[in-house]
Amino acid sequence: xxxxxxxxxxxxxxxxxxLIFGGLGQNLVYFLTPSEYLQDQGRYQNRPVRxxxxxxxxxxxxxxxxxxxxxxxxxxxxxxxVVHRGTPPGMFKEGQGVVVEGRFRGGIFQGNNLLVKHSxxxxxxxxxxxxxxxxxxxxxxx
Numbered sequence: 343x344x345x346x347x348x349x350x351x352x353x354x355x356x357x358x359x360x361l362i363f364g365g366l367g368q369n370l371v372y373f374l375t376p377s378e379y380l381q382d383q384g385r386y387q388n389r390p391v392r393x394x395x396x397x398x399x400x401x402x403x404x405x406x407x408x409x410x411x412x413x414x415x416x417x418x419x420x421x422x423x424v425v426h427r428g429t430p431p432g433m434f435k436e437g438q439g440v441v442v443e444g445r446f447r448g449g450i451f452q453g454n455n456l457l458v459k460h461s462x463x464x465x466x467x468x469x470x471x472x473x474x475x476x477x478x479x480x481x482x483x484x
Contacts, residue, residue, distance in 0.1 A: 376420035426453035
């Protein structure tokens with residue numbers, strides 16, 4: 343009976359060790375700021391990473407035909423150009439915090455997932471509001 347418990351414990355410890363040291367290391371996605379990227383550009387080329395910062399004012403360009411969003415991400419010190427393909431989230435705007443998942447290729451960050459930081463304040467429409475009033479509330483929240 344004791345041997346069964348020892349074998350079971352060994353299997354559990356082996357699985358945990360694999361998850362911690364083996365499988366987990368291959369699935370890590372790093373979070374960087376533009377300054378961290380510029381300090382060691384070669385290390386992050388063609389590797390999946392998360393790049394976080396603020397969308398620089400006046401740099402957002404969206405091509406609706408190509409579904410291509412271009413902007414510059416900054417941490418206040420350094421800047422990195424970003425290209426994201428697909429429709430941007432409805433709350434995406436300049437001066438806002440974002441995290442972009444993707445890869446650096448040739449000095450440009452090619453994003454495949456865009457995460458937008460938004461206000462945590464929620465105000466439900468009051469009973470009896472018209473659709474126009476609700477639309478105005480939504481526009482004010484942006």
